[in-house]
Amino acid sequence: MSVRNDELADLLEEFADLLEAQDVEYKPRAYRQAAENVREHTTSVADLAREGGADAVSEVNRVGDAIAAKVVEYVETGEIEELEELRADLPVDMAGLTSVEGVGPKTVGTLYRELGVRTLDDLETAARAEEIREVSGFGAKTEENILSNVEFARRSNERELLGDARPLADDIQRHFADVTAVERCEVAGSLRRWKPTIGDVDLLVASEDAEAVVDAFTDWEEADVVIEAGTGKASVRSAGIRVDLRVVVPEEFGAALQYFTGSRDHNIRVRDRAIERGLKVNEYGVFDVADVDDAEDHQRAGERVAGATEEEVYAALDLPLVPPELREDRGEVRAAAEGTLPDLVRVEDVRGDLHLHTTWSDGRHSIREMVEGAAERGYDYLNVSDHATGPGMVGGVGLDDDELREQLEEIRAVADDVDIRVFAGVEANIDEEGGLSVGDDLLAELDCVVASPHSALDGDGTDRLVGAVEHPEVNVLGHPTGRMLNRRSGLDFDVGTVAAAAADANTALEVNANPNRLDLRGGAVQVAVEAGATIAVDTDAHRPESYDLVRYGVHTARRGWATADDVLNTWSVEAVEDFLGL
DNA sequence: GCCGTTTTCGGCCCGACTGTTTTCAGTCG
Numbered sequence: 355m356s357v358r359n360d361e362l363a364d365l366l367e368e369f370a371d372l373l374e375a376q377d378v379e380y381k382p383r384a385y386r387q388a389a390e391n392v393r394e395h396t397t398s399v400a401d402l403a404r405e406g407g408a409d410a411v412s413e414v415n416r417v418g419d420a421i422a423a424k425v426v427e428y429v430e431t432g433e434i435e436e437l438e439e440l441r442a443d444l445p446v447d448m449a450g451l452t453s454v455e456g457v458g459p460k461t462v463g464t465l466y467r468e469l470g471v472r473t474l475d476d477l478e479t480a481a482r483a484e485e486i487r488e489v490s491g492f493g494a495k496t497e498e499n500i501l502s503n504v505e506f507a508r509r510s511n512e513r514e515l516l517g518d519a520r521p522l523a524d525d526i527q528r529h530f531a532d533v534t535a536v537e538r539c540e541v542a543g544s545l546r547r548w549k550p551t552i553g554d555v556d557l558l559v560a561s562e563d564a565e566a567v568v569d570a571f572t573d574w575e576e577a578d579v580v581i582e583a584g585t586g587k588a589s590v591r592s593a594g595i596r597v598d599l600r601v602v603v604p605e606e607f608g609a610a611l612q613y614f615t616g617s618r619d620h621n622i623r624v625r626d627r628a629i630e631r632g633l634k635v636n637e638y639g640v641f642d643v644a645d646v647d648d649a650e651d652h653q654r655a656g657e658r659v660a661g662a663t664e665e666e667v668y669a670a671l672d673l674p675l676v677p678p679e680l681r682e683d684r685g686e687v688r689a690a691a692e693g694t695l696p697d698l699v700r701v702e703d704v705r706g707d708l709h710l711h712t713t714w715s716d717g718r719h720s721i722r723e724m725v726e727g728a729a730e731r732g733y734d735y736l737n738v739s740d741h742a743t744g745p746g747m748v749g750g751v752g753l754d755d756d757e758l759r760e761q762l763e764e765i766r767a768v769a770d771d772v773d774i775r776v777f778a779g780v781e782a783n784i785d786e787e788g789g790l791s792v793g794d795d796l797l798a799e800l801d802c803v804v805a806s807p808h809s810a811l812d813g814d815g816t817d818r819l820v821g822a823v824e825h826p827e828v829n830v831l832g833h834p835t836g837r838m839l840n841r842r843s844g845l846d847f848d849v850g851t852v853a854a855a856a857a858d859a860n861t862a863l864e865v866n867a868n869p870n871r872l873d874l875r876g877g878a879v880q881v882a883v884e885a886g887a888t889i890a891v892d893t894d895a896h897r898p899e900s901y902d903l904v905r906y907g908v909h910t911a912r913r914g915w916a917t918a919d920d921v922l923n924t925w926s927v928e929a930v931e932d933f934l935g936l
Numbered sequence: 937g938c939c940g941t942t943t944t945c946g947g948c949c950c951g952a953c954t955g956t957t958t959t960c961a962g963t964c965g
Contacts, residue, residue: 380948381938388938416939417937419938427948455963456954456955456963456964457962491956491957491961493955495956496956543965551964587953598964613945
């Protein structure tokens with residue numbers, strides 16, 4: 355059983371928290387940065403450990419010899435001796451306790467030493483017994499805050515889905531559109547980079563009247579709780595999601611937007627480039643500090659050369675604007691400097707959807723309604739791809755070959771009746787050996803075959819997925835890992851291997867736009883595109899309104915550096931027919 | 937513990953906010 359990157363990253367974060375609770379300096383940051391890079395690494399770090407040892411693991415950004423050795427130790431033995439010692443000194447549910455708003459590693463350490471608090475339950479009990487306020491450095495207010503935040507922490511110990519957070523951000527942007535003090539309002543942070551899950555919603559507003567903006571923010575009808583409200587920033591919770599607002603003056607808006615969009619590693623690259631040019635970049639602007647004695651004297655030291663817009667911030671560093679989706683320190687600053695940033699696919703480039711369902715399987719609408727919905731969006735084509743029966747299909751949802759033949763007739767009948775091209779397809783199931791759940795003769799009759807894994811969604815799926823993409827009748831590999839965000843992590847597989855096979859076999863790899871999936875993820879798309887594979891961005895719609903989810907898929911593809919040329923369903927009908935061998 | 941096209945040693949981002957302090961610590965982003 356392989357160890358997932360997430361699991362390794364969680365361990366390293368626990369390491370960081372335990373060290374921080376002991377007042378160790380600098381190491382916690384090192385472990386945290388290593389954890390983040392392990393989590394985001396596009397291949398299995400455990401495999402690196404097994405195949406190349408500590409040397410291979412230390413190739414991961416911000417992972418050095420010491421942490422690499424610990425990763426190898428964990429992969430080989432299932433534990434890390436030093437971590438076990440730290441846990442013995444501070445035997446607490448660190449992740450659970452620090453998930454309480456306002457409770458960090460140091461607080462955890464103090465409350466364990468003073469009150470023996472080890473779990474969320476202990477924390478709640480101590481707060482109710484009014485014991486926490488007796489501890490030096492704590493008071494009644496802190497105790498009340500802990501008590502009110504424990505319950506929330508218990509309910510939501512996971513990150514928010516992009517698909518939940520983005521509509522909330524859309525709503526507050528509409529709210530701010532009517533506030534005269536707001537000159538500009540943009541989403542920042544990981545939400546602006548369209549990460550599949552986010553910690554909170556970051557909003558940035560340009561205004562000369564910060565107080566009025568903060569007031570309008572806390573008055574927002576969707577704000578359930580005001581967490582804090584200062585003169586230049588404020589935080590509320592809405593629908594269980596934390597929303598952070600920052601207000602800046604217009605001439606610093608671009609610099610602040612760049613700064614708060616991140617990622618941190620991207621910003622470090624940008625800052626390094628500034629330093630090379632005798633410039634300083636921070637959230638207030640770009641400053642020429644070549645003639646300044648002490649550039650660190652104050653935040654706005656030197657002559658301001660940029661700040662009002664992001665374009666001018668990047669331009670001051672001789673760079674074009676880097677699209678937010680690329681700001682992950684995966685080579686984008688170098689590409690920008692060399693003028694080789696990709697011309698990323700856009701939502702409006704999409705001309706059809708190749709994966710959707712109807713009442714024939716588990717969809718909510720008829721073939722005709724799904725076709726008309728696509729036509730209303732202005733699509734040129736769509737592929738009706740209901741579930742076939744087979745492994746992973748429960749409750750009689752999937753169609754057997756006879757039913758699929760029957761459905762084929764109805765698809766052809768509807769197709770003859772409408773102006774857009776309707777492909778007859780299926781979503782077949784990939785079994786554990788990489789075979790399909792539909793007969794080859796029927797597959798050959800269909801226009802566009804989507805093959806997806808729906809069962810046995812753990813372990814290494816490389817061979818299985820290669821088998822599927824090499825099947826001569828398969829055109830699209832649907833949601834390749836089968837992951838469900840916050841619920842299951844899905845198959846592990848070597849993206850490069852599957853993508854190379856897919857490129858050879860003329861099979862597209864799907865970015866499933868459903869916000870619970872976003873599968874492939876951006877990092878994998880980047881590897882796939884580099885390997886020459888074609889991408890399909892599909893919504894897996896079960897109703898016409900779900901076609902709107904396509905934006906999540908497109909932005910995920912953008913996170914993978916995909917251009918419109920890389921994405922099958924931005925092509926013309928004729929080009930898609932050619933790809934499908936029709 | 938990590939990192940380096942000025943460093944293989946000596947630095948590590950830092951400001952806002954809150955609550956507890958009576959000058960600051962912890963958390964968060």
